[in-house]
Amino acid sequence: MNCEKYKKVFDENNGIVKLSDFTDAGYHNTVIDRLIREGKVIKIRPGFYEWQYEDVISDAVIINKLYPDAIICMDSALYFYDYTERTPGAWHLAVDKNSSKSRFKIDYPKLKVYYVVEKYLKIGIAEVDFEGQVIRIYNREKTICDIIRYEKKMDKEVFNKAIRSYATDSNKNVGRLMEYAKLMNVEKKTKMIMGMWM
Template sequence: MYPLGNLKEVILTVDCEKYKRVFDENNGIIKLSDFTKAGYHNTVIDRLIREGKVIKIRPGFYEWQYEDVISEAIIINKLYPDAIICMDSALYLYDYTERTPRAWHLAVNKNSSKSRFKIDYPKLKIYYIVEKYFKIGISEIEFEGQMLRIYNREKTICDIIRYEKKMDKEVFNKAIRSYATDSDKNVARLVEYAKLMNVEKKTKMIIGMWM
């Protein structure tokens, strides 16, 4: 038989492993509802936080503390499934810039609650977009094993043209040159989006300089 102290330690270890499995099944990040649906009381989360096994990343969302750091892409997917990667982050994923963004640039519906995005990690830069522009050019891309929502190349180029004055000039010029030489570009689609976003004249002028 186990000594009483060792028995208690074994029970805690077994309990810990069954709780950890819930996180494992959700890429290391869960909503509180994921935990309670698995049959466990929400007060267990508080205990796991006190024990240093779990951290709270924002209200209602929790992350297991593995030895290896959880991919930021997993966090973005879990916390913000409605968000769309845009601007500098999209440029980076399309290899239109060599600069790694200091934050994840995410587009969300203009009516989204701002409190949702108050997290310490990863860093976020949020763009609140009106409905008529928000739904244009949504695509997907695989990054770090995750399928992420992202604006396609043409929507991304229209966005940076629209926000040119707020961008680093070198990053902007490199992105335009990269798009102009990209075999996957679709100029007809670019012009279509530019019309929808009221940047047609500027887009034709800028793109025309490189093509």
């Protein structure tokens, strides 16, 4: 089977297509099954398919395609800002509290999902370039408020290193940090913790 015309649809979509992208391009959905049998395509979750290039597709591309509503948070955000040296074992994503949990049952990439109430979800979202993708991530201040909020669930060493790193970061915005801390009901705790370092 001449796969170039099918591959073109994947190329135009960063290597990952929804079945509707494929059928909208004029191809029948049974073609996907043939491409899977031939090892050209794998199913990454119901309705989403990835072309098997020689070069591996970036995790950021997969996450952007599958979860455009998700925001990179917690350990993944700490790693992005160089507030931790530990590479997270999974992508930490914040999503709306009412999101369907079955959406996140995929084998790869590994995910750790936080279901967040809307009033906290929308605070401090930034867009950054990562591996050639524009991804949504919480800014430094929202990330620090989140780890203060979830301190008891965090590794103590990771927590302390992140707080120290933020305190010495020339890009920090303490006014914004305190504004977010107030909105997230962690103002008193934030003042106490940051007061030790700043």
